[in-house]
Amino acid sequence: MGTKRHFRVWRGDDSGGDLQDYQVEVNEGEVVLDIIHRLQATDAPDLACRWNCKAGKCGSCSMEINGMPKLGCMTRMSTFEENETVTVTPLRTFPVIRDLVTDVSFNYEKARETPAFAPPAGVAPGDYRMQQVDVERSQEFRKCIECFLCQNTCHVIRDHDENKHAFAGPRYFIRAAELDMHPLDARTDRREYAQAEQGLGFCNITKCCTEVCPEHIKITDNGIIPMKERVVDRRYDPLVWLGNKIFRRGQVPQTFVTSAKHGDAVHSHGAQGGVHSHAGDSHDPAAEAQAQAGVNWHREVPKPTAPAVDDNGKLPLTELTFDRAAAPSPFGDDVTFPLPPEHLNFAHPEQDKH
């Protein structure tokens, strides 16, 4: 028969909440989701939690168990010590709706922005011919159950809401990689797209996403890195990640992205905490209009920061690993001049007169 175990479950909603303690029966062979269901059937009938398949196939039951992003239905109770308290919290990167349920619409928005498969011209349905070895690479990524654990884990957006508009996240990097490697996809710019629009440059290959993927997809090794390597080839922009790291320290992250292209309200600049790209023009009409109308002095612009130095107080760079003979630009390698006018804290004397 079952034993009583101690559970702490985060209860609350967008206005706040806290961990609540439960003593609950646990039987042999059960998983964490079973215990959540038992709580629903006994102490907490309105405990909110998503699930569907109970077999690790649908990616609904994502939660953080003792701080680790996991699928509730695939986390066996036998992996904990008998007397260990099990703490269950909602995914941290997405806004809480209630209890363990979070608003994951961010992911669906990113999915919608990633250009779809482009069928090859002139190939009729039924005439597609592909070799197994060629489809296997993309098939690995198509195993994705969209649990969004990788998205939740990635430090670029975990606790950094301000990056969300410019960063699609590992799930959508492998979507781009999958299409890039699709033998018959007609588009040839998947990698450039990932770099320019999805914020691939933010990723500094920490591999945390790969670690949490319940489908064991090698997100970084097989998806992100190959894409980066080839992007680097083409863009003549080596050590992207390193440059990126240096200039991101302690400030609003820079992007290589002409970011706010999206007309949707969710992407409106103001709502995003005003991350500004120094990489080129902003295509956001709202931002342009504002720049013309006058300067919003409260907007957030990148603050000057000292470069990141290593233990010896030196830049973690040597001539051997750097691609240029000269010193790196003091403004950051991803800054081009002239800067877009709306990024300057400057108001023309004439401007305020209208």
Added chain:
Amino acid sequence: MTTTNRIERHHYDVVVIGAGGAGLRAAIEARLAGKKTAIISKSLFGKAHTVMAEGGAAAAMGNVNSRDNWQVHFRDTMRGGKFLNNFRMAELHAKESPQRIWELETYGALFDRTKDGKISQRNFGGHEYPRLAHVGDRTGLELIRTLQQKIVSLQQEDKAELGSYDARIKVFAETTITELLLDGEKVAGAFGYYRESGEFILFEAPAVVLATGGVGRSYKVTSNSWEYTGDGHALALRSGATLINMEFLQFHPTGMVWPPSVKGILVTESVRGDGGVLKNSDGKRFMFDYVPDVFRKQYAETEEEADRWYTDPDNNRRPPELLPRDEVARAINSEVKAGRGTPAGGVYLDIASRRSAEEIRRRLPSMYHQFKELADVDITKEPMEVGPTCHYVMGGVEVDPDSGAAYGSVRGLFAAGEVSGGMHGSNRLGGNSLSDLLVFGKRAGGHAASYADQLTARPKVAIGAVEAAVETALAPLQRDTGESPYQLQQDLQAVMGDLVGIIRREGELADALGRLAELRERVAKVSAVGGRRYNPGWHLALDLRNMLVVSECTAKAALERQESRGGHTREDFPTMDPKWRRVNLVCSLDGDAVRLTHKPLPKMRAELIGLFDRAELAKYLTDEELADFDALVADADAEEAGN
């Protein structure tokens, strides 16, 4: 009044309820026809039940064995359903599935390939040739993700053209429909709530496609998720449509039986298709003892012959492990009852001793994964323990085969996928569901669009009906004296599992009806604690009445049908009866009560029935029907002689 004024309203041409394979395919078709389309789903986009399908999608493409064609597929489907299928649906399905699968490739699907680069096809129970297009053992995921991504691509086109992703097709995820609204007999809209906020939402639309899937949650041991509460079946009944074949439930022979918490979760049939065999606790391959006469000719009699079949299917007969599901489920049930079961009450499914570890991991990756993580069993080393689990409902909304329009009094209601009935007769073949979703999803979506076109005036939603729907939905939250929905669900599951399970008896069925009537009173008084925001207790309380009315249909029809056929086994009437083959049992609602009527099956067209041997037909048809068949054949011969 004020309450209904504040309800969010949307206007669409076609509303598709359900975001599984059938719903998404229907929505794509409606959008391609230029209709403003809404997709509604109880869970998140891309999580519907279809995602769980493992084995594959059956389509006679003939990529692996070129002798396969639609006629052979049609024959297999009819045989599998014990000739109770709606022949026209089986025909359309067999003819159109290959196109529907190929179409998926143009949406970006990546199926496993044959050596010459075509879509690979695998063997499955009841299919004469390798026929299931597949991707490892996650075919459903590929199917739903492909359709999901096709919808995204249509949205991107709309954004480019009209400036908004949602201009012509919008997904309402985590939204549950509780009521269909009618204007006279015409569908006028659908009413539901957002799970997230508990706020109500009203869709005004002249055409509604039901694609809500099945009913398995009424059983405790089931491979189905919480979504499968028979909502679509109940919505159809309440709006004046009819259900057929509700007595036929498919118990999948191989569900996990251990550990208890995962009891029911599916072990795909591909394990057997790829060489896995069933053994009892004496280590005997018992399926050879359970080949029924109707199948004797197609199945191997010795283990040697069965084993040769995997490599040389043209010269050997198939292993009996690949009999249709109802046969295998009953066989396992009998072995366990005879005391030859495993400790956890199942039988052994052994692939470890028959295939190399590497091959198992490559061909059955998600099964390997599932057993490793859920049961701590390494299937490359140990046999699995399996037993029957409630899996699929053959019964569903009675529809016009060509258009998917619901019969009965209602107009503007369409159904496709598991929620519709007829296609699979008394038993569905594995793999036929995924292709069914595509074929009839497309048809239903297309016909819903043209129905909306030909209407001269849009039906109007009556305020009174909306008020009533609000009241019904809020009632469980306002009561605090009733029972907990979880308790009621457990009791319902107990009644259905114990009394309307795999093997049925008259007394028990009658008893079940009595208990269901009691439950109905208790469910009418159910109360849910908590508020309206994402409150699963409340959601379950609202689903209960659907589960209940659908269970009543099943129990009633099961009591009525005095024979055993496919997914309906009566201990007191253990054989098939040709007279019953000619009858569909049709359920409708009379006020609150379920009414059951008999309806003759449509008669198969001459060129279709001509595809079968007389000897085979003799096992299914009445003498009278056989005489008709003989006359047909004589006519055809005479005509041939005349030419």
